[in-house]
């Protein structure tokens with residue numbers, strides 16, 4: 001998958017198709033075995049669903065896909081995931097189960113994303129690493145099915161989405177083709193304003209460090225500094241350059257983010 005699609009999906013809260021499929025099949029299994037277990041489809045499922053090991057099932061069967069989904073999500077098909085809700089209406093139980101699955105899927109997806117850019121790697125070695133290092137705090141929101149905070153705010157969402165997902169020409173590291181349409185490796189996407197000094201024109205450089213473009217961020221930094229002081233949060237200068245970049249690109253200050261994670 002091209003990085004920009006991966007970034008758009010992560011920011012807008014749309015999990016990859018394979019994870020959505022696991023969720024739907026696990027919900028289907030829950031419905032057949034725990035909610036509507038006395039219906040005809042459930043009886044047929046019980047009759048034909050032999051307790052075979054996963055590798056003895058044919059990969060073209062629905063049974064295989066259901067069992068594989070449960071396996072991927074670490075769900076024991078024989079255990080009721082909501083024993084404390086047994087007396088509640090079926091609709092409530094289905095909704096509660098769906099929410100449990102969302103948390104599981106969010107955790108799996110977050111691990112997938114964070115593994116693309118381990119913390120010990122420099123954040124400027126590729127576009128994916130840069131995105132994940134800047135978005136790290138947003139990706140830790142509990143429910144990744146919800147869009148990132150800035151997409152649920154009054155901010156200029158489309159502009160921020162474009163800057164964060166890297167299809168722009170404003171930030172030199174977003175440009176993967178040179179004028180002659182040849183590919184430029186990430187670590188050679190230098191800031192044109194700083195030449196002949198060769199420095200990658202990534203987000204922190206362009207917004208915070210570049211003597212030519214960073215003055216454009218100063219009014220925003222000033223109002224953010226005031227806002228952090230007003231809400232009694234850590235000062236602007238106590239944040240790392242990556243956190244400052246993330247805040248300029250619409251992320252909430254880390255402390256505020258954790259406070260509002262349940263929102």
Ligand SMILES: [Zn+2]
Pocket residue numbers: 191192193194201205209210211212213
């Ligand atoms: Zn520069």
